[in-house]
Amino acid sequence: MSYVIVSAAAAALLATVASAEPAAPSKSFERDGMTYVYTVSTKGERTMINGRRYPDGKRFSLTVNNGRVSGVSGGMPVSFRVADASSEEIASR
Incomplete structure (x- = not known):
């Protein structure tokens, strides 16, 4: 997956992080023909986003901390x- 797709997907994920609660149920969104299914959890100041993208079923695991x-x-x-993820999402609209 290219950097632009990853950052655009991350921007969409990050948009939902603010409303996430620990052990939140799975969420999903579609982007560029892929469906991303994920959960969001927090541990201290870190936010963890874990899931799979479909149809290829590949996993992703992202940590958001200190603006990165x-x-x-x-x-x-x-x-x-x-x-940067937010900028990519805005630029792609």
Whole structure:
């Protein structure tokens, strides 16, 4: 998955983080022909986003902390600023 798709997906995920509660039920959204199903949990100041994208079923695991997103998506490491993900989402509209 390219950086733009990952950051756009992360921006959509981050939009739901503010309303998340620990052990929240699964949520989902669609982007670029993929469906992302995920859960959001918090531990201290960190927010963890874990799930799978379909139809390929690949896992993703992202941690949001101190204005940065880092983790793994589809077996590829990702790391970027939250502000960059938000900028990509706005630019793609």
